[in-house]
Structure formats: structure tokens, C-alpha cells
Amino acid sequence: MAAALVGGALLSSFLNVLFERLATREFVNFIRGKKADKWLQKMKNQLLVVKVVLDDAEKKQITDSNIKEWLDLLSDVVYEVDDILDEVSTKAATQKKVSYSFCDLFKKKKIVSKLEDIVGRLDDILKQKESLGLKLNEAENDQPPEPQPTSLEGRYGMYGRDKDKEAIMKLVSEDSSDSEAVSVISIVGMGGVGKTTLARSVYNDDKLTQIFDLKAWVRVSDRFDIVKVTKAMLEEITQKPCTLSGLNSIQHDLLDKLKGKRFLIVLDDVWIEDCDFLSQLAMKV
Template structure:
């Protein structure tokens, strides 16, 4: 269980290390290569966790390696928090440059620029040295990738569908109403085709929000037809168009080329008010997007496409609204409810007060990510006794 918890927490770190805000900040401050190195070494370490879990009972050295890794992961998380704070301060001061904004006046002068002082520089080098030592020890301990885990990674991954259990979703009511206003509100009813991007980091709940909107009663009554397609990193216009067309018509389109598919889709959408969700779009090539979008121009006024993406470039090239809808992290209280739901099958820890403290410690490391809270809750499911020592 400890290995699974640690693995889930490393997943949160991977998302933080790949976030656009952090990468932009690191690039400005000359830290990009350092963070890339941390990410590479984390991936090498994460690959042997299952093997380390199996061997720790028979080796004190392996158990200590896992303990050291846990402590290192916490310290990386803390320094990423510091980077995030500095990045936000830069954003605020930049937005108010040359103005007399009250916001700027409340930011200390020492924070208006960011330089790596001796303390922070020493911390960065220390963490890098510890990473190097962890990788070296991994090899010395002869830890290797677990065959079962590797096979699980190479098999096809299930992609989310439009189906959602509303009772299992927490903390997204206001976000849902905001997207519904874009779709069925007065301002969008006369638009020929609205494209609404939902943007946010991995695991933050973009797909879940799209599912809630897609299944809402207001949407059901407002649109003549609707369809859902998962795009993913492997952008395939033929596959996506085929998925949408088959969803709308129940017609088997196997073996048809893009020209046939788009003409058929165009015929079926003509004069109809539709909603299409394109989940997990990564491709920011405007030419590709123009081709994919072409058949949707035939719909009636009020038609809409909702896009979920982690990529700012995608949202800027596809959206028709002034700004993409940015999905924010959930509060710790909401994450605690998600953890309780998946770990205990309850909405809170009122019936398991002895576990509440460890639950709060766990969600503190989730950084507002509902996916992290869900994964950790699944790992802890029906584990009714608190773990001894520190939380993994």
C-alpha cells in the first residue's frame, strides 16, 4: 500500500513539473534544465517502486531507500510551492507594471523580481544531489522495473466517456453553471458556432466538468443532437470525425476516408443545433483544427463545441470566447470529501474520526487535484486503521 501511495503522490509531482506556468517560470529563471532533470530521474525512480515494495520486507536498505524517497518527494513538493508563489508574484507585478495599482503596492519590493539567493540555490543543488544518490542506490540495490507494471503500461488505456455519476462529483457546481451560461445563455444563442475551451492541469477535473455539462437537463432540451469524442495526444481527424458521426447516426463508417466522413457529417449537422465535446485535445496546429472544424460550420445558430485541454496554445487557436475557462484546484475540504468517498464510501470522516488526521495530511499533498484524491482514496479503500509513522 505504501508503494501505491507514494506512486500516486509522484504522479502529482509529475503533473506539477509539467505545468505550463511552472515551465514558463523556470525558463525565465534559467531553471528549465534542472527541473527537466528532476522529472527524468523521478521517472527512473518511479519505475522500480513495485520491485522496492516487494523487497523491503527482506532488506533494511530497501526500506530506507523508500523512506528517503518519500522525504525527497516532500521536499521537491515544498520547493515547487515556493516556485509557484514566486511565479504568481511575477505575474501580479507584470500585470500592474507602470500602474499605481493597489495590488502592486502591497507586494514587497524584494518580491518584484526573482533571483536565486544562496539559500534557495543551495536547496536546488541539494535536491539534485539527493536525486543522483537515489538513482545510484537504485542501481546498487539492483532494483528493476516490475514486469507486471510495465505490461500494464503498454496495454491500451481506457479513455473517459460521456458517462458520469453525478453523486460522485464534488465541488464543481459553480463551474458547471458557468459553462452552461456559455452554452445556453442569451449571449451565445445567436452565435453561429461557439467553441468553449476548458483549460487546466492534468487531473484537475476538466473531463468531469465536461461530463456534468454534457448530461445536464438544460443541455438535453436546448440542443437537437450531441456527440462526445476523446481526441488525446494522438490527433487523428479521421478517427475523431468517425466517432462523432457514428454517435449521431449509429451508422457503421468503418473504412471510410476523411472526405466521405466530413461530407456525411456536414449533411447530418446542417440546420441542426448541436453540442460536441472534444475531450483532451493537444494538437495546436491551426491548419489541422480548421480541417476538423469545417463540417461543424453547417449547424444552426447556437451550436457549440466544448474542448478540454491542458494546452494554452490549443485554447487560443480554437476558442471563440474572449478567454478559455480556466479550471482551478479544489479546496482541501472538497478533496477530503473525495478521499472519504473513495476510501470509505462516505461523504466525510465523521464515522472514522481516528482516520481524519491522516486524511487531512494526504489531501494536503494532493494540491487541489481531485484525481490525486480519488487515486489515493482507491489505494486506501477499506483500510480502516491509520498507518503508523509518516504518511507515504
């Protein structure tokens, strides 16, 4: 598949295809695991960085042989990512006919090892982009920002996650019965598996109006800014703009609004390294 598509300006288009395939259910289910998730997410981040300098590289390769060589190295890595996806697709189709076995576990470990190797090679490739003078894709910068999911439910609703929702609703109800307790419930998984959809379904359930005095939905994203996130939480709770600028003042104002009340705050798109902030907040309230 890669051999037919990768070449010249088509590499950028092929990366889009890779991102779609990396988010498919069959790949996510097969590769699922703490170590696998770590390497897969890092590889996705690296490919996103590649994508924003790709247009500049493809233009300059005509007159700069070093950039042409850089693109060749990048193409080789892309071939291997595509090969891994083909391997997983074949394995997923086989698993529909036979049960999961020790061989499958061994195969998964081999794929995780390949991902780790690809991440290392991509890291080396990306270190060269500054010395090659590659610039950000201007067309990419001109595009409108990526849509941010909100608490409003989508037109298609949620399917196949009823048991997951019931389990979370039970946790929410039990935790809220103790007025002195503040709990953090995590919905963890790779991108594209429906974490936001599941949280949104719980957030909009009518039963919660009988449990909580306050609700707030805040999107965190990959660039964690504690001041921005805390301010957004306060503005969601009060439904008023926050004019404070210092983190200490914002936190004290937020805690003042939350004390003595039962509240549900959904922080969407939180990365694992940012969870210390949630624990700190829970301890202070």
C-alpha cells in the first residue's frame, strides 16, 4: 500500500491515511496496553510534527539533496508504520476465527518493540529539521483551529457503552453520598475509543440534577496550563468571566465557590502527567 502512495507531495496525504488507520477499532483493541499506548502516542506526536514541516521539505528537496535524503529516511519509516498496520489488520481478521493465544501475545510484544524502534528513528529524523532549515507549513497555520468537543451530545448518540456508563453512574452516585469526600474518576484509553462521548453521556444524564448542585465541563488538551484550566473551571461554575490573573487568587475563588456544595467537574482530554493537579485540587476542597 505504501509503495503505491508515498512519493513526493503524496507523503503528506499518506500520513493522513496513517492517522485514520491508527485510530481504527481493530488496531486500538489489538495494541491496547500501558507500554503500547506510550509508544503509540509518542509516534503519533512525532508524525504530527513531521506533517507541519512536510510541505516546506517537499519544496526544498528539488534544490537541496540533504532534504531529499531526509525525506527518503522519513519515507522508509512511514513504510514500516504501514507494514505494522497491515500486520495488525491481518491478525485482527484471524482472531475472528480463532481464540486469543500465547502466540498472539508474543506477536503483540513484537509489534510494541517495532513501535519503540520507530519512535527512536523518528526522534533522530526530527532532530535534523532545524539544521535543514525546515519551516512550519503555512497552509497548516492558516487552517481554522481544530474543533473542541463540548458537553453537548452529538447527533449520533452513544452505542455499545451502556455497561460502562452504568458503572460510572454508580461510582458517581456512591461518591456523592459522602458530602465530605471528593473523588476523581478517570476514563482512560487511547485517542478515538470514545472517552469524551462516554463522559458526555454521563454529564448530560438527567439523574445528575438530583445529585449535584454544580456542574462544569472544561477541555484541557495537550498543552496543560494550570492557570488557564483553573480559570476555565471558575468561569464554568459562575457563568461569569474571571478577571483574576494570579493562580493563587483564582484557586481560592474557585474553592470558595465549591465548598459546601456537591459538584461534578469533567476535565476532557487530560494527559496522564497532568493528573497530579487533579489530586491537589481534590485534597484542597
